[in-house]
Amino acid sequence: MKTTTSPGNSSDVLKDASMLKQKEMMAKHYDRLTNAEANGDKVVSTFVPGNLNELIMCFDLVNNLPEVNAIQSGLRRKSGAYVMEAEKAGHSEDVCTYVKSDIGMMAKGNIGPNGSKLPDPDVLLLSYTGCFTFMKWFELLREQYKCETIFLQTPYMADGKITPNMIQYMVKQLKEDVIPKLERVSGVKFDIDRLREYLKKSAEAEDDLVYILQSAKNKPSPIDAYFGGIYYIGPIFGAFRGTDDAIEYYRFLREEVDQRIAAGLGPVTPDGPMDEEKYRLVVEGPPNYTNFRQFWKMFYEEGAVVVASSYTKVGGTYDFGFRHDPDRPLETLAEYCLGVYTNRSLPMRVEMLTNYVNEYEADGLLINSIKSCNSFSAGQLLIMREVEKRTGKPAAFVETDLVDPRYFSAANVKNRLESYFQMIEQKRGGVKKEAAA
Amino acid sequence: MKTFVGIDLGSTTTKAVLLDENEQVLGRGITNSRSNYDTACRVAGQEAAIDARFALIQREFGAGQGDDAQTAEFFAALERAFRLEQFLEQLNDLEQTCLDQVKGDRFEKVADGVKQALAEVFRQLRDEAPTMFAPGATRKSDFFRDIAGSRYLAVAEDVARDASLAYELLLNVYDKSIIAVENRPPSDALGEKFKWALARATSEGAELDREFHEKVQWALDIELEETYLVGTGYGRVTLPFSKEHIRSEILCHGLGAHMMYPKTRTVLDIGGQDTKGIQVDASGIVENFQMNDRCAAGCGRYLGYIADEMNMGLHELGPLAMKSGKPARINSTCTVFAGAELRDRLALGEKREDILAGLHRAIILRAMSIISRSGGISDEFTFTGGVAKNDAAVRELKQLVKENYGEVTINIDPDSIYTGALGGAEFARRAAEGRIEGVEA
Numbered sequence: 001m002k003t004t005t006s007p008g009n010s011s012d013v014l015k016d017a018s019m020l021k022q023k024e025m026m027a028k029h030y031d032r033l034t035n036a037e038a039n040g041d042k043v044v045s046t047f048v049p050g051n052l053n054e055l056i057m058c059f060d061l062v063n064n065l066p067e068v069n070a071i072q073s074g075l076r077r078k079s080g081a082y083v084m085e086a087e088k089a090g091h092s093e094d095v096c097t098y099v100k101s102d103i104g105m106m107a108k109g110n111i112g113p114n115g116s117k118l119p120d121p122d123v124l125l126l127s128y129t130g131c132f133t134f135m136k137w138f139e140l141l142r143e144q145y146k147c148e149t150i151f152l153q154t155p156y157m158a159d160g161k162i163t164p165n166m167i168q169y170m171v172k173q174l175k176e177d178v179i180p181k182l183e184r185v186s187g188v189k190f191d192i193d194r195l196r197e198y199l200k201k202s203a204e205a206e207d208d209l210v211y212i213l214q215s216a217k218n219k220p221s222p223i224d225a226y227f228g229g230i231y232y233i234g235p236i237f238g239a240f241r242g243t244d245d246a247i248e249y250y251r252f253l254r255e256e257v258d259q260r261i262a263a264g265l266g267p268v269t270p271d272g273p274m275d276e277e278k279y280r281l282v283v284e285g286p287p288n289y290t291n292f293r294q295f296w297k298m299f300y301e302e303g304a305v306v307v308a309s310s311y312t313k314v315g316g317t318y319d320f321g322f323r324h325d326p327d328r329p330l331e332t333l334a335e336y337c338l339g340v341y342t343n344r345s346l347p348m349r350v351e352m353l354t355n356y357v358n359e360y361e362a363d364g365l366l367i368n369s370i371k372s373c374n375s376f377s378a379g380q381l382l383i384m385r386e387v388e389k390r391t392g393k394p395a396a397f398v399e400t401d402l403v404d405p406r407y408f409s410a411a412n413v414k415n416r417l418e419s420y421f422q423m424i425e426q427k428r429g430g431v432k433k434e435a436a437a
Numbered sequence: 438m439k440t441f442v443g444i445d446l447g448s449t450t451t452k453a454v455l456l457d458e459n460e461q462v463l464g465r466g467i468t469n470s471r472s473n474y475d476t477a478c479r480v481a482g483q484e485a486a487i488d489a490r491f492a493l494i495q496r497e498f499g500a501g502q503g504d505d506a507q508t509a510e511f512f513a514a515l516e517r518a519f520r521l522e523q524f525l526e527q528l529n530d531l532e533q534t535c536l537d538q539v540k541g542d543r544f545e546k547v548a549d550g551v552k553q554a555l556a557e558v559f560r561q562l563r564d565e566a567p568t569m570f571a572p573g574a575t576r577k578s579d580f581f582r583d584i585a586g587s588r589y590l591a592v593a594e595d596v597a598r599d600a601s602l603a604y605e606l607l608l609n610v611y612d613k614s615i616i617a618v619e620n621r622p623p624s625d626a627l628g629e630k631f632k633w634a635l636a637r638a639t640s641e642g643a644e645l646d647r648e649f650h651e652k653v654q655w656a657l658d659i660e661l662e663e664t665y666l667v668g669t670g671y672g673r674v675t676l677p678f679s680k681e682h683i684r685s686e687i688l689c690h691g692l693g694a695h696m697m698y699p700k701t702r703t704v705l706d707i708g709g710q711d712t713k714g715i716q717v718d719a720s721g722i723v724e725n726f727q728m729n730d731r732c733a734a735g736c737g738r739y740l741g742y743i744a745d746e747m748n749m750g751l752h753e754l755g756p757l758a759m760k761s762g763k764p765a766r767i768n769s770t771c772t773v774f775a776g777a778e779l780r781d782r783l784a785l786g787e788k789r790e791d792i793l794a795g796l797h798r799a800i801i802l803r804a805m806s807i808i809s810r811s812g813g814i815s816d817e818f819t820f821t822g823g824v825a826k827n828d829a830a831v832r833e834l835k836q837l838v839k840e841n842y843g844e845v846t847i848n849i850d851p852d853s854i855y856t857g858a859l860g861g862a863e864f865a866r867r868a869a870e871g872r873i874e875g876v877e878a
Contacts, residue, residue, distance in 0.1 A: 371730075381810055388725070397810075399730040411671070412730060415711075419685035419726065426688065426722050 016268070018252040022234060025245050027114065029238075034116035036062050042186050045121035045141065048315050050129040050154060050337030054198035054242040054324065055178070059186035063239035064121060066137070070101040072113040074289030074403030082108065083404050096133045097372045097404040103140065120145050123185045125178070127152040130342030131375040150181050154337045160348050162338050170334035195329045198242035202324040208250035209236050210318045215257045216307040217360055220277035222260035224267040226306035227296040230287060237315030242324075269300045278303030279421055282356040284310045284349075284383065285368040285376050288400035291408045295400070298410075298417050308356035310349065313341040319352070342375045349379075350386045357391045363424045364393040366417075371401040394427055396420035439664040440489070441869060443861025444478055445686065446470060446672030449709035449737060449823065451477035453485035454858040455661075456866055460696070464489030465855050469580055473620055474672035480622040486661060487627060491516060494656040511638060513572065515653075518634035520579075521570040523623050525563065526630075527581045530621060531589075532559040534614035543606075550602050551610070557596050558607065562588055582619050586611075631657050665869040667861040671710070684864045686857050687715055687726050693860030694819040695721025698848040702815035705808055705834075706856065707824035709737040712804050714811035721860075727811035735770035735803035737823045742775040743796060747789070758793035758829035765795030770803050794829060801833040805841065814838060817846040821856040825849050 036043050044061040046052070048068065056063050073079040082104025083097050089107065091100050105111070112118040124147060126138045135151075142149050152173050155166045179190050212232055216225045223229070232253065240246040260266075266274035270293050281299075283306045288295050299306070313319070317339045325332040341349070357365055365387045369377050381397070388395040398416045401407035440463060441456040447470060455464040466484025470477045491512070498508060532555065539551050562585070569576060569584065576584055593607040635653060668676040669689040676683065694704040695717055704715040712735060713728040729736065744751045758764075765787050769778055782792045808814055818838065824830050831849060838845055850856070 385812070394724070396725075397727060407730075409730065412728075414674075415671075415685065415687075416726075416728065419687035419723070422685045422688050423723050423726075 016252070016256050018249055018256055019231075021245075021249045021252055022231065025235060025240060025249065029240075030112055030114040030116075033062055033064055034112055034114060034118060036119040042122040043119045044123045044125050044182075044185075046125040046127065047129075047131075047134055048237050049131065049340040049342060050127045050316060051237070051241075052125065052127055052152075052178075052333055052337075053239060054195055054202055055174075055182070055333060056125070057198055057242055058190060058194050059182045059188045061123070061182070061186055062119075064118065065238060066102045066141075067098050068238060069105065069112065069118065070098040070403050071289050073101050073105060075292060076113060077290065077405070078105075079290060079403035080405040083406075094372065096137070096374075097402050099133060099137045099140070101403045102137070106144065121147055123148040123150065123182070125150045125152070125182075127154060127337050129154045129337055129340040130156065130344070133375065148181060148185050150178050152178050152337070154334075154340075154343060157338060157344050157348065160345050162335060166338060167331050167334045170337065171330045174330050174333065192329055196326040199324040199326040199329055199332060201244065201247055202242045203326070205236060205241065205246040205250045206318055206323050208247075208254045209233070212250065212253055212257050213308075213312060215261060216305075218261050219280075219361070220264065220266040220274075221280065221305050221307050221360075222257050222265060222267065224269070224296075224300075224306050225312060226283045226287065226309040227269075227292070227299070228267055229306070229309055229312040233312050233315060267300075267305060269296065271297070271300070274300050274303070274305065276303045277305050279424055280305055280307045280360065280362045282306070282308045282353060282360065282362045282365045283368060284353055284365060284380065286311050286314070286370050286373060286402055287368065288370075288408055289403050290401075290405040291410065294410060295408075295413065298414050302418070302421050304417075304421060307360040307362050310341050310353065313352075316340055317344075346379045346383065350383050350390075353383065353387045354390045357387060357393055362393065364388075364420075365391070365395040366420065367395070367397045369397060369399045371399060371407045372404065373402060394420070394423050396423070438659060438661060439869075440661050441862050441865040442482060442485070442663055442666040443689065443858040443863070443865055444481060444666065444668045444670075444676075445689065445855070445857035445861060446474050446478060446668065446670035446676065447708055447823075447857075448671045448711075449741075450854070451481040451670070451672070452855050452858040453478075453481035454855050454862045455485045455489045456859075456862040458866070460863065460866065462859065462862075463492050465852060465858075467854065469582075470672065471616075471619060474675045476620045476622060477672075478668070478676060483622055483625065483627070487519065489661060490627065490631065490657065493659055494653055497652045497656040511649075514638040515634055517570045517572070518637040519630060521566060521637075522630045522634050524566055524570070524581065524584065526623050527618060528559065528562055528566065528585060531585060531614060531618045532556075534618055535559075535610045538610040538613045543609075547602065547606065550600060551606055554593070554596050554600050554602055554607060555610070557600075558589065558593050561592050561596070582615060586615065628657065665865040667865040667868065669857050669861045681868070682865075684861060686711075687713060687728075688723050689857045689860030689864065690821060691715045691717040691723040691726075691860065692721045692863055693856035693858070694821060694848075696859055696863060697850045697853075697856065698817055698819050700817045700846075701819040701848065703808065703811075703813070703818045704856075705804055705818070705820050706822040707737060707800070707804055707820075707830070708822040709741075712736050712807050714804070714808035716812045716815070725812050727807050729803075729807060735800040739770060739775055739800065740796075740824065740827070743779060743793070746776045746779050752826075754793055755797070755827035755829040757790050758797050759790075759832065761788070761790040761794035763791050764798055765791045767792070767795040767799045770796070770799045797827070797829040798833045800824070801830055801837055804834070805837050809841075814842045814845055817848055818842075819848040819850075819853075819856075821850070821853040823854055825853045 041062045043064050044056055045064045045066055048065055053063060073082055079101040082101045085104035085107050086100035110118045124138050124141055126134055128134055183190055213225055215222050235246045235249050266277050281304055316336050322335060322339055353365055367380050367384055369380050384395045384397060396416060398413050400413060439458050443454045445452045449470060451468050451470045453466040454462060457463050464485040465488050466481045468477050468480040468484060535555050536552060539548050544551060589611055594604055597604040597607050667682055667684050669684050669686045673683045690704055690706050694701045701717060706713045711728055713726060715726045716724040718724055740754055741751055744754055765782060820834060835847060838847060
């Protein structure tokens with residue numbers, strides 16, 4: 001299932017079928033977005049965590065995700081200029097850099113990753129989940145576009161559980177506010193059976209995604225569940241959940257993972273397959289996108305594989321058995337929004353990460369603390385101490401940013417990572433010595 | 438004999454430590470890093486080797502035996518003579534390099550005059566050199582650039598005036614030459630230089646008996662084998678040796694502090710551009726650490742900028758701050774804004790010592806925040822790095838530790854700047870014994 005990339009690509013990197021499929025999906029999606037006006041498609045802007053892609057598709061709306069645009073700008077090294085553009089417009093240094101990248105991109109013509117102008121949204125749909133900034137971000141967008149705004153309020157899981165009240169509260173909003181508004185904007189009548197169809201497809205892809213992420217329990221792990229994981233969550237958390245494309249993508253990916261397990265192979269990195277798995281890590285926090293490859297290289301060069309990460313649960317959490325359920329269409333949407341990682345209380349996050357370290361037999365927890373992301377960063381030191389205490393495994397802390405290149409100091413990050421790997425090594429030595437004594 | 442070398446390539450200075458097989462420090466060396474880690478590594482290593490040689494000579498006389506006034510005087514004389522010899526060697530190098538610069542259009546008409554002037558400048562510098570290394574003489578610094586530079590500029594000005602020559606011409610050849618000379622460490626012919634120094638010290642000093650002479654000679658003849666080397670610090674990646682020879686500076690500092698004070702549980706290191714809070718266990722193994730991010734606010738470099746801004750030496754800041762009775766309240770330790778902060782305060786009429794005391798407090802406050810993020814302070818607490826030499830910083834630290842953590846033993850070794858290199862040397866010793874995971878002997 002391997003093909004070489006087209007000639008003209010100087011590096012002889014093997015691309016898996018899933019990678020090619022994903023690339024094609026993304027290209028098609030951005031073309032659909034940038035041609036929306038010409039094709040008479042209506043556009044909805046919404047966020048990744050707890051997005052309602054299945055519902056959106058029921059109204060033939062095209063899904064535009066500002067965070068994904070910011071990530072694309074980061075990976076394509078355009079976000080630095082966008083961030084500064086937004087700062088010129090008066091947004092402070094402390095503001096989330098996804099927001100500033102988005103604002104800066106709009107100020108500079110709103111050109112998407114395919115080189116064409118992104119459309120103005122017809123509706124803003126905020127299914128607020130654990131990030132206050134989202135609200136402020138959409139206020140800015142509303143000011144800019146003067147379009148319909150929908151705010152689905154998701155209760156925070158402060159007590160560590162979902163109550164029937166929470167579901168009722170959300171379903172009521174869906175019925176009385178969200179769906180009528182989407183009908184009005186799109187001109188399409190809501191069809192609950194259509195929603196059930198999409199939800200069924202979501203669940204099928206979700207099963208494969210979970211299988212893939214949990215394959216990291218193997219030794220060596222066939223995947224990197226953070227750097228690789230970011231690619232793997234793209235379709236499910238983006239505009240493809242509930243589509244045949246997503247089902248096919250995850251089927252390909254699952255087959256590739258199975259092949260790697262059978263062959264006893266580790267993850268594929270930008271420099272080819274990893275030779276030796278020396279350290280197994282759990283990572284908490286979003287990645288850095290401006291120096292994504294450089295950051296990843298600091299791991300695989302040292303033989304460090306991420307076996308589980310919280311970031312791959314940022315759109316929704318499937319670990320505890322949740323799948324979109326066609327038999328409870330509106331309730332299931334509510335549960336999905338509620339279960340998002342950042343919508344979980346601090347004790348729940350500690351519990352999740354502790355379990356990851358234990359279940360994936362990791363050497364410890366690494367936190368990548370994002371300068372401009374409060375929803376992740378608040379409480380991270382406490383999380384670190386607590387997981388360290390409960391697992392007895394060493395933890396470490398690095399600091400970078402999402403898409404602001406000024407906050408990435410390669411020497412500093414490398415210094416901390418190398419220290420951490422050597423710390424793990426030293427601890428192992430200590431344990432061995434004790435065992436020998 | 439077998440020796441184990443640890444080299445700590447800091448952003449400001451590079452340090453080397455030589456350990457013997459019994460975990461005893463044989464020698465220490467330091468030099469400025471000058472953004473050229475290769476040279477800095479060689480110079481620091483050489484300095485440590487020289488220091489080790491003196492240590493061996495002293496050992497030869499055994500504990501107690503070298504304590505009498507005559508022997509002590511001799512050791513001091515020998516060291517001064519050796520330093521003088523090193524200095525003269527580099528001075529000759531500087532002269533030759535300067536002469537080589539006298540070429541091109543600019544010197545077309547004045548080349549001979551400049552060459553004569555240079556000869557005169559260096560004659561005077563050579564003549565006065567012994568007085569700089571005379572007993573009781575104080576030198577501002579032991580770095581060649583610092584000693585030779587200030588004297589060259591002074592002497593050259595007079596010589597240029599007397600010869601009716603533009604001073605700029607002499608300044609120009611110096612500026613072009615000094616970096617090259619700095620990047621060329623003195624020759625490795627240490628044995629020769631020691632012989633010469635011995636002769637000079639003997640000729641100057643008291644009568645020495647034959648046995649005494651033989652002991653010194655015996656110590657000079659001991660071969661120092663560099664068995665294993667470990668590099669650490671900011672410039673470690675650029676070192677010309679392989680990955681097994683590189684250890685993280687955090688681990689080296691943890692281990693080094695443990696070796697100096699075995700009861701250490703928390704280490705604070707404030708270096709040129711890093712502040713680190715490190716927690717270690719009973720065997721010096723790092724349990725946790727935190728450090729500043731890419732912003733070097735409140736690190737040693739910050740004090741450097743402040744010193745420049747005040748036109749003071751780095752080592753003069755602490756003593757001035759100690760005179761303050763009413764430290765200013767300063768919140769920002771941003772290195773970029775250091776100058777602005779200072780001018781602001783001065784413009785408001787605040788006293789220099791009060792501002793400086795406030796700045797020292799601000800640095801320590803930031804360090805306290807980093808330590809608390811790493812897990813707080815446990816007894817005993819060891820403070821290392823260049824800033825640990827600054828009394829004003831130490832005073833603030835002691836006070837804040839007491840306020841926040843109660844009575845805690847605070848260790849500050851006069852050689853604390855060598856902590857990272859010491860840890861590195863011990864890692865080297867262990868690696869040679871095959872005792873380190875992931876590092877082959």
